[in-house]
Amino acid sequence: MSPAPQPLPPRPPHSRALPALGLALLALVGASFWSLSLRWADFLGPQALGQMGHFLAGFFPPETSGPFLRKTGWAALETLAMSLIGTGLAAAVGLLLALPASLSGGALATLLHAAARAVLNLLRSVPELVWASLLLVSAGLGPLPGTLALALHTTGVLGRLLAEALENVPPEPAQVLRSRGAGVVPVFLFATLPQVSAQWLAYSLYRWENNIRAAAVLGVVGAGGLGQMLSFHLGLFQMREACTVLLAMIGLVALVDALSAWLRRGA
Amino acid sequence: MSAALVASAVAARDPALQRRWLALLAAAVVLWPLLVLAEFQPWTLFDARSLRVTGRFLAQFVPPRHDAEFLALLACETWRTVAIATAGMALAGLIALPLALAMTERLSVSAVGGRMARGPAWLRQAVRACTVVLRSVPELVWALVFVRVVGLGPTAGVLAIAIAYGGMLAKVWAEILESADAAPAQALLGHGAGRLQTGLYAALPASAHELASYTVYRWECAIRSSVVLGFVGAGGLGQQLDNAAKLFAGGEVSAILLVFMALVALSDRVSAWIRRGLA
Amino acid sequence: MSLSAPVVVELGGLQVAPMPGAAPVLKGLDLRLTAGEQVAVIGASGAGKTTLLLALAGMLRPSAGRLALFGQEPWTLGTAARQRQRARALLAPQVPPLPPRQRVVTAVLAARLPQMSLWASLRTLWTPRVADAERVQRALVALDLPDKLWLRVDRLSGGERQRVGLARLLVADVDLWLVDEPLSALDPARAELVMRQLTETARAEGRTLVCSLHQVEVARRCFARTVALREGRVVYDGPSSGLDDARLQALYGGALFASPATPVAESLPAAAPLPQAMCR
Numbered sequence: 001m002s003p004a005p006q007p008l009p010p011r012p013p014h015s016r017a018l019p020a021l022g023l024a025l026l027a028l029v030g031a032s033f034w035s036l037s038l039r040w041a042d043f044l045g046p047q048a049l050g051q052m053g054h055f056l057a058g059f060f061p062p063e064t065s066g067p068f069l070r071k072t073g074w075a076a077l078e079t080l081a082m083s084l085i086g087t088g089l090a091a092a093v094g095l096l097l098a099l100p101a102s103l104s105g106g107a108l109a110t111l112l113h114a115a116a117r118a119v120l121n122l123l124r125s126v127p128e129l130v131w132a133s134l135l136l137v138s139a140g141l142g143p144l145p146g147t148l149a150l151a152l153h154t155t156g157v158l159g160r161l162l163a164e165a166l167e168n169v170p171p172e173p174a175q176v177l178r179s180r181g182a183g184v185v186p187v188f189l190f191a192t193l194p195q196v197s198a199q200w201l202a203y204s205l206y207r208w209e210n211n212i213r214a215a216a217v218l219g220v221v222g223a224g225g226l227g228q229m230l231s232f233h234l235g236l237f238q239m240r241e242a243c244t245v246l247l248a249m250i251g252l253v254a255l256v257d258a259l260s261a262w263l264r265r266g267a
Numbered sequence: 268m269s270a271a272l273v274a275s276a277v278a279a280r281d282p283a284l285q286r287r288w289l290a291l292l293a294a295a296v297v298l299w300p301l302l303v304l305a306e307f308q309p310w311t312l313f314d315a316r317s318l319r320v321t322g323r324f325l326a327q328f329v330p331p332r333h334d335a336e337f338l339a340l341l342a343c344e345t346w347r348t349v350a351i352a353t354a355g356m357a358l359a360g361l362i363a364l365p366l367a368l369a370m371t372e373r374l375s376v377s378a379v380g381g382r383m384a385r386g387p388a389w390l391r392q393a394v395r396a397c398t399v400v401l402r403s404v405p406e407l408v409w410a411l412v413f414v415r416v417v418g419l420g421p422t423a424g425v426l427a428i429a430i431a432y433g434g435m436l437a438k439v440w441a442e443i444l445e446s447a448d449a450a451p452a453q454a455l456l457g458h459g460a461g462r463l464q465t466g467l468y469a470a471l472p473a474s475a476h477e478l479a480s481y482t483v484y485r486w487e488c489a490i491r492s493s494v495v496l497g498f499v500g501a502g503g504l505g506q507q508l509d510n511a512a513k514l515f516a517g518g519e520v521s522a523i524l525l526v527f528m529a530l531v532a533l534s535d536r537v538s539a540w541i542r543r544g545l546a
Numbered sequence: 547m548s549l550s551a552p553v554v555v556e557l558g559g560l561q562v563a564p565m566p567g568a569a570p571v572l573k574g575l576d577l578r579l580t581a582g583e584q585v586a587v588i589g590a591s592g593a594g595k596t597t598l599l600l601a602l603a604g605m606l607r608p609s610a611g612r613l614a615l616f617g618q619e620p621w622t623l624g625t626a627a628r629q630r631q632r633a634r635a636l637l638a639p640q641v642p643p644l645p646p647r648q649r650v651v652t653a654v655l656a657a658r659l660p661q662m663s664l665w666a667s668l669r670t671l672w673t674p675r676v677a678d679a680e681r682v683q684r685a686l687v688a689l690d691l692p693d694k695l696w697l698r699v700d701r702l703s704g705g706e707r708q709r710v711g712l713a714r715l716l717v718a719d720v721d722l723w724l725v726d727e728p729l730s731a732l733d734p735a736r737a738e739l740v741m742r743q744l745t746e747t748a749r750a751e752g753r754t755l756v757c758s759l760h761q762v763e764v765a766r767r768c769f770a771r772t773v774a775l776r777e778g779r780v781v782y783d784g785p786s787s788g789l790d791d792a793r794l795q796a797l798y799g800g801a802l803f804a805s806p807a808t809p810v811a812e813s814l815p816a817a818a819p820l821p822q823a824m825c826r
Contacts, residue, residue, distance in 0.1 A: 006680040009693045021544055029357045032350035036421045052416050081304035125531050126524070129407075129495045130505075133512045134520070138312050138321040143305045217407040221498055221509075224306075227407075234411050250403050376625060379605050382566045454643035457605040458718075459633030460659035464667045468656045472645040 058239035062247055072229065072248050079225035079252065082143050083208060083215040086150030091204040093151070094158030099188075101163035120163070123156025128214045132223045146223030150211050161203050165196045205260040212256040216249045226252070320515075327517025331525060341507070341526050348503035348530070351421050351496070352489040355428025359489075360482065362433030367440035369394045373452045373470045374462045401434025410496045424501030428489050439481055447473040480542045487538040494527060504530070554722060554754045555579040555602060558612035562594075562601045570609055571597040573778035581721070584745055584755040586765035586786065589775035590798065595758035596640070598775070599724045602756060603637040604628060616721070633660035635722035640730055642711025646700035650691075650710055653699055654682045657714035685716035688743050690736060704731040712740060716747060723748055725757040729764065737761075741768050762794065774798075 101116035103109040128149045135145035173191040182190075219227020226249050233241040301307075311317060368374060370391055377384035383391075410427035417423055451469035460468070471478070497505020504527055511519035560575040571594045579585060587595050600606040601613060604620040613619060615635070620628050636657060644653045651674050658678070659667055670678065683695050689709040699707060708731045715723050725744065729737040745768055748755040759765045765772050766786045774782035774789070774797055781797050782789065 006683045006687070008679055008683050009695050011696045017544060021541065029353055032353040032357070035346065036350050036354060036425065038354070038422050038425060039417065039420070048417075055416055078304050081301040081307075084301055085305050085307055122528075125528050127491055127495050129498055130508060130524075130527070133498065133509060137324050137512060137515060138317050140317075144308065144311070147305050147307060148309070213405050217405045220407060220411065230408065231411065234415060237415070246404070246408065249405075249408070250400075253403055376629065448643075450639070450641065450643035451645045453605075454637070454639065455656055455659060457603055457632060458636055458657065458660060459629045459631075460656070461664070463664065464659045464662070467667065467671060468648075468652070468659060469643075469645055472648045475647065 055239075059243040059246075061240065062243040063238075063240040064244065068241060068244065072226070072244055075219075075224075075226045075229050075245070076248050076252050078143055079215045079219070079227070080212070080256070082147045082150065082218070082223075082225055083211040083256070086147045086215065087154055087204060087208045087211050089147075089151040090154035090158050090207070091200065094155045095162055095200065097155065097159040098162035098166055101159060102166035104167075117160075117163070120156045120159040123152050124160060125156070126153065128153045128211075128218060129221060132218050133221050136222060141222040141224070143224030146215060146218040146225065149218060149223065150214060153214075154207050154211060158203055158207060162196065162200060165199050166192065169195045202264055205264050209253075209257050209260045212253055216252065324515055324517045324520075328521040330518065331522035332516075332518035333522060337519070337522065341504070341523065344502070344504050344507050345526060345530055347421065348493045348497070348505070349490060349534075351424045351501065351503055352428065352486065352493040355425045355493070356432060356482070356486045356489050358425065358429035359432035359436055362429060363436035363440055366394055366398055366433070366437035367444065368463075368466050368470075370398070370437065370441040371444045371470070373444050373447075373449060374456070374466055376456055376462065379453055379457050395438075398434040398437045401430055402438060404431065406431035406492050407495060407499060410499050410501055414500050419500040419502075421502045423499075424493060424496040424503070427496060427501070428492060431492075432485060432489060436482065436485060440478055443474045443477045443481065444470050447477075476545055479545050483538050483541050483545075487534050490534050491531065494530075551580040551582055552617070553578060553614075554581050554583075554616060555756075556612070556614040557601075560601065560611035560613055561609045562597050562606050563609050564597055564606070566607070571778050572601065572608075574611065575775075575778070575780055577773065577780065577783070579754055579756070581754055582749075582752050583771065584748060584769050585757070586769035586772045587756060587758040587775060588760075588762055588765050588772060589758075592777075593775040594778045595775060596726055597778075599637055599726050599756065599758060602722070603635050603724050604632045605637070629660075634720055635724060636715055636718045636720045637724040638711050638715055638726065638728065640727040642707050644699045644707060644710060646698075648699055650686070650694050650697055650699060650702070651679055651682050654685065654710060654713045654717050657718035661719065681717055682713065685713040686710075688716060688747070689713055690739055705733070705736065708732065709736070709740065712744065715744070721753060723753050723755045723757075725755070727758055727760055729759070729761060737764070745769070762789070765789075 097116050097120055099116075100112040101120060103113045131149035131152050132145050135148050139145040139148070169192055173195070174187050177187045177191050215225055215227075217227045219225040219229065220231045222228060226245050230242055230245045230249070233239075233245065312321070372378055372383065372391070375383050375387055375391075377387050406427045409430050410423050413423035413426045417426070447470070451473055452465050455465040455469045456462070493501070493503055494505040494508075497503040497507070498509045500506065504523060508520065508523045508527070511523060555577060556579075557575050557577040560572055560577075561570040562572040562575075563570045571592075575594075575598065587598060589595050597606065601608060602615070604615060607621055613621070615631060618631060620631050623631065652671065655670055655674055655678055662670070666675075669675070674682070679695065683692075686692065686694055689712060691706060691709055691713070694702065694706065694710070699710065702710065708728065712725070712728055715725070723744075728740055728744065732740060741764060744755065744757070747753075757769070766789060769786050771784065772782070772786040772789055773780055776798065782793070
């Protein structure tokens with residue numbers, strides 16, 4: 001028993017925007033794959049998979065001899081130091097730059113605001129690795145360019161976050177102090193800064209988590225730490241040593257993540 | 268208020284003082300070895316030899332190299348950078364979708380009206396642990412490893428982005444799915460619909476906009492990652508920059524940096540436009 | 547009530563808690579339904595109406611007692627068998643569980659997913675088959691939503707969404723209909739229409755219907771049998787005609803006519819008197 005056909009209401013005209021966007025994205029993805037001429041056979045063919053399996057098996061067991069573990073330990077400490085000093089410097093300089101970047105009112109203030117924002121944007125858009133490769137020119141190999149690269153990039157990130165936080169701070173505490181005749185610096189220290197200090201600490205700790213990962217890889221361009229060791233041993237196809245360094249990286253990242261979460265919760 | 272009370276309050280110790288001294292001491296004790304470990308000697312940047320090299324390098328920055336041949340090369344490499352990022356994100360999405368659907372509690376049949384059974388809970392934890400491993404290894408490290416396997420070139424970059432971002436997308440997609448209302452999925456699972464069907468009809472439609480928005484934002488990050496991956500041989504702008512810096516070719520470096528910043532700004536704009544259009 | 551009709555629902559001393567580890571809301575419930583019966587469930591808020599419906603849908607595990615659906619105890623079955631059994635019932639919750647940005651036709655067709663192959667369900671996401679669209683439209687017309695087929699769920703009012711949720715019942719081919727407070731967002735005229743559609747269609751297709759209601763008047767007029775719950779136990783189970791006001795007063799002491807249960811998104815009208823000519 002099939003019921004009589006039911007007339008359906010007319011379909012509403014649907015917007016053309018969404019399907020057009022979808023097609024454009026598909027076209028972009030298709031063009032990307034096509035233009036790259038990826039060598040699928042190189043990693044999907046049976047020979048390639050067998051090779052990869054053999055390659056991965058070469059990682060285990062990780063190298064655990066005493067001297068090598070000591071070397072890895074020192075490199076881990078170096079990476080940790082890089083991330084801490086880089087983030088610490090960035091927190092301080094970022095705050096300094098956030099001050100002009102949050103000014104408003106008057107021609108001079110607007111000029112300073114724009115200039116500070118431009119500097120922060122510049123620092124922020126260039127990735128740490130690019131900064132590091134540029135600093136290698138001046139500073140040579142070693143952890144110094146890595147630390148400075150982290151500091152430069154993170155200054156841009158933290159400076160911008162802090163500038164936005166400062167702009168959103170309620171002005172009443174500062175106004176009250178200023179109306180009593182206090183100078184600019186004391187007003188800032190006693191009224192404005194305490195309101196953003198919690199955020200400042202939280203943002204800095206969060207960036208530290210990101211920076212330990214960045215510090216680990218900066219060594220790849222020669223900036224010291226675990227990254228330099230990894231690049232070195234992989235280059236010599238010393239897989240077991242590379243595995244140890246990788247495990248140290250993962251462990252260090254987990255440690256810093258835990259520390260940062262603990263400090264942010266309030267120690 | 269009696270003067271004696273005031274005097275005794277002032278004479279009592281500031282409760283925070285002792286803690287602050289201890290924190291300061293700890294920081295000082297830790298700071299010195301840190302500075303030594305990191306070989307933090309920024310004054311070396313300003314010694315005679317270093318200044319000479321830096322000065323020469325910076326002097327070449329202006330004007331940036333702009334002959335037609337070089338600019339054509341840069342345009343080609345810029346497209347390659349974007350292509351690596353896009354292809355990597357496409358593969359990352361393919362990896363992340365089954366992982367996210369497997370991890371999310373939304374599609375748990377045993378959790379309908381009760382606590383999830385132990386077996387499925389363990390399975391979800393295992394998938395979660397997998398994605399943590401994929402996420403914690405930086406993509407640069409993945410790229411280093413893949414370059415050893417498949418050789419230099421864009422394949423290593425695409426694979427590195429696919430794996431690292433796949434783990435990242437899987438975790439955030441699962442979180443987005445779980446932040447949406449559970450009622451539609453529960454109703455369908457409770458009616459006996461299959462897991463995949465429920466995902467398509469209830470879980471994904473409820474979160475589609477947020478999922479797409481986050482993915483577009485990550486694509487923008489992938490473009491920056493793609494530049495960084497060039498430093499280990501994956502091609503694109505990063506590789507050009509690495510070569511130019513090693514040759515101390517200041518003019519080329521400044522040209523590439525300008526192109527890079529324009530690319531970042533453009534992708535930022537495009538991504539904001541797409542996310543607005545999705546709303 | 548035919549004695550030869552198969553038993554669809556059998557509950558014995560059923561205790562059900564809303565969450566595992568919480569105190570049981572249903573504290574020893576006995577109930578027996580045969581195929582084709584239509585039963586109204588009444589009770590104050592918190593008496594356990596929704597919990598009972600969830601248990602009947604196989605979605606809540608009892609903490610004690612016996613629960614048998616279609617002759618089988620769902621919680622002794624394996625997962626796959628239990629999913630198959632769940633496909634034979636459909637629960638329409640008080641707040642319709644519809645994804646906001648989905649179209650009405652897709653949201654309603656989701657009720658047929660257990661019968662659809664994966665390919666058919668994928669195809670329906672793209673565009674529904676004509677036969678399926680017509681099926682949904684018939685259900686929507688019956689519930690006075692003639693031009694909502696292609697609209698997005700979040701463009702509808704609260705009452706319209708509630709009716710779309712009920713349209714799922716008319717479209718799914720299930721033997722047991724479980725309806726939770728279908729009238730909470732509807733005005734009196736629409737409420738009459740909805741109750742008539744539900745009861746007549748269930749009767750014509752031989753479905754077993756269990757409907758929880760806050761409006762005792764509706765229960766009396768539209769259902770032959772009423773089950774009254776109080777604090778998780780059955781205090782009356784028999785013909786609706788036996789539930790006169792005196793009986794209700796004795797059972798609930800006035801506590802039944804308290805404020806309405808949790809409303810659907812829009813504000814509710816107070817329990818208005820329903821027209822006489824309803825549910826013939």
